[in-house]
Amino acid sequence: MARRSGRRARRKRRKREGVAAVQSVTLSHEPPFVCLRRWLQKRGFSSRLLLPAHFSDTGRGLLSLTALQPGELLISLPESCLLTTSTVLKSYLGQYIKRYTVQVQACFNEVSRCYEVHSLQGCHKFQQAFICYGPHDNQRLLLEYGFVAPDNPHGVVYVEEGLLQKCVCAEGRGQLEQKLLFLKQHDLLQNLTFGVDGPSWRLMTVLRLLSLRPEHYPQWKSVLQGAAVSEETEQLSVLMAAHTCQLLLQDTATILDQISRLREQCDRVLREQLEVVAQLRQEEQGILGSSLDVLRRLQAHSQAE
The missing domain is CATH 3.90.1420 (set domain protein methyltransferase, domain 2)
Known part of the structure; x- marks a missing residue:
């Protein structure tokens, strides 16, 4: 049986190959997230696939806790959790999901009465999951998702x-x-x-x-x-x-x-x-x-x- 390389050996290999190691720190202990999680749980929402985290290369995002497969359901948000664009729930999530890369598909499921997010490309364990917001200017991103994207190519x-x-x-x-x-x-x-x-x-x-x-x-x-x-x-x-x-x-x-x-x-x-x-x-x-x-x-x- 081949001997597994240790952490130091893996770091050396990444350095030798020119691949920068991305570090992540979970943010699930922060008071705003704790309050949000409790609020969601009261309304029937739970998620064991993703956690908010800070990534060394992109800032705040969602950390995958397991390997995600294409087509897998990532988030199923009950209708009772959906709020208007003037509230804070949506603004908070918007702080963590900000990328133009198409990796998910999101829509409201009329059968389950949930807002569902499905993975399109899959994701390795402990990597960051991204969502595509489409070609929106920052005014629309702020009104609908509660955040502004720096250097937005669609800014008007x-x-x-x-x-x-x-x-x-x-x-x-x-x-x-x-x-x-x-x-x-x-x-x-x-x-x-x-x-x-x-x-x-x-x-x-x-x-x-x-x-x-x-x-x-x-x-x-x-x-x-x-x-x-x-x-x-x-x-x-x-x-x-x-x-x-x-x-x-x-x-x-x-x-x-x-x-x-x-x-x-x-x-x-x-x-x-x-x-x-x-x-x-x-x-x-x-x-x-x-x-x-x-x-x-x-x-x-x-x-x-």
């Missing part, structure tokens, strides 16, 4: 209809109500965003339509297809986008200042929640700053021509 800042009305240039205010009604009828006032690469195509299309002069109204279909109607319309739409971005930056700076003052006056629990909101706003501030740089380059290029 939303633009509301009321702000658009404030940013319409004098040249584009003709028949503003009719233009807005047209945009609503065609469902074009939803999901208007700024990203790190500038305003979205949808936002710029709306701004072009709002910038149209009466003589260009018959060309609205061309605008919806992304065509430039005139140089004047393009310049107005970029100007409106820059103005909108600046207003959002001012609003974000004001809110961050308010959050900073509130954190000095509140208790620890509220302070932690405010820190998450501040993190979201700081990310939005960076996105808006990048968008504004893009728009200013467009304006400079247009003026140079």
Whole structure:
């Protein structure tokens, strides 16, 4: 029988092969988790497969207590445990499950009346189990799961209809109500965003339509297809986008200042929640700053021509 290598030999082998050993420390003894576990157990939930832990490479996550097989049921959360997005149960779990890697499938089972999470790829014993949240921006992650993902590639800042009305240039205010009604009828006032690469195509299309002069109204279909109607319309739409971005930056700076003052006056629990909101706003501030740089380059290029 081959002799098993000891811990020191295994560490040497990992070092020789260039594989960094990932360390994990269980967090199941922490008071928030103890309270959560008791609350869940009263409502019929129990899990012996996963534990919250801190990993040396990724931070907090879920530690598998046994080897997980593809298709295995990891979590079955009774309907009585499901809460709304404004509560803490969901926010707490969200702190521990944060990865974009697709390794699980989650849905509500109408037969068992439980929210079930199944493994897709399996997981070795004492490794971290990941869940895929899909292409969500940080605002949606915060509202639905209670956490913000650093360097989220899907990060955007939303633009509301009321702000658009404030940013319409004098040249584009003709028949503003009719233009807005047209945009609503065609469902074009939803999901208007700024990203790190500038305003979205949808936002710029709306701004072009709002910038149209009466003589260009018959060309609205061309605008919806992304065509430039005139140089004047393009310049107005970029100007409106820059103005909108600046207003959002001012609003974000004001809110961050308010959050900073509130954190000095509140208790620890509220302070932690405010820190998450501040993190979201700081990310939005960076996105808006990048968008504004893009728009200013467009304006400079247009003026140079």
